[in-house]
Amino acid sequence: MLALYIRDVRIGIRAGGGALVGVLFFLAVVAVVPFGVGPDLTLLARIGPAILWIGALLASLLGLERLFQADREDGSLDLLMLAAERHPSVLTVFVKCLAHWTTNVLPLVVASPLLGLFMNMEAAAIGATTLTLLVGTPAIAFIGAVGAAVAVALPRGGLLVSILILPLTVPVLIFGVSASYGAVNDPQPFLPPFLILVALTLFFAVIGPLGAALALKHATD
Template sequence: MKALFLRDVRLGIAGGGATVAVVFFLAVIATIPFGIGPDLNLLSRIGPAILWIGALLSALLTLDRLFQADRDDGTLDLLILGPTPLPLTVLAKCAAHWVASGLPLVLAAPVLGLFLALSPTAIGAVMATLLVGTPAITLIGAVGAAVAVALPRGGLLVSVLVLPLAIPVLIFGVSATYGAVNEPDPFLPPFLILIALTLFFAVLGPVAAAAALKASGE
């Protein structure tokens, strides 16, 4: 699993997954001020939600790569038939994908928050919620990527399958961020729910994705 994790991280970085996600994230955030005008108060008020939506869309952009390359070169068949339980293999691939594509979004959030006139507290809250919330998006996306891996043009299908399931992550991520900067909105309850969602999908996602991969290989 360690070798698979390191291999997928190297391939993810070399393949430009992090660059594509961050550039798309930047494009989404940079165009918002042009659309709503130069009102800094409005930008700072809706900024956390914009950052979360941009991060969600950027994460969806790279999910179709999770299993597709392994499917094309035959590695996926070896992973399915290998001695390591397939859910653990999927979990390792999800962790590598998040490090290569999701973690750069978290690190880019403070810089992009400056475009939206966010306060340091809001930027810190966005980073914290993205750090614990974006893994859930990857884990949910693993199920969609596993379902679509055998289809000729499954990239769009992955986004269609994953987006509705990722909405609760978006809701609690934004709620926790607003709770950190707006009184009397609470920060801790939605933040803990966000952590719970990530832990829940860390258990359910690999199992469901492994079942979908086995079904696609039969």
């Protein structure tokens, strides 16, 4: 499994453009907000965590359709499914999700503090938002694996992936933003929504690969 993880990370890096496009899209989402809401720095700081989360969520969707597509095209997906007796397909999907998150989503988390400065956010808000993104964005990858697996046999499944998984990511978005606000707003607690966010990530870490493995098994039969 470690070899599969390293292989997918190397492929993701060599493919080029995926992480950069995601970060640029993330930057574009954050950059256009002041044009829509005006140059009020107080307002930008107040809505900053929500904007960062929405931008990261949308940017995370960009490369999901390629999660299994390349393996499908070169035939390695069939080999991975046939090797289910030695390595469970659920574990294979889990490792591929981690590799995808490392190469495509982790750069968004790394870039979020800088973009938080653009939104005039306080240091505590930037730190809390970055932490919630670090904890919550893996759930998006696990959810996206299901959509990517369903659309793997379709010639143009990219839009379908986004349509399928976007509603499922709403709870992650809600509790991620709530925890970020809780770190800077005294009446709102940070820990309860943060723990729920952790629980959601753990839940989807189990359900997502399981659903994706079943969909891939059906697609390769």
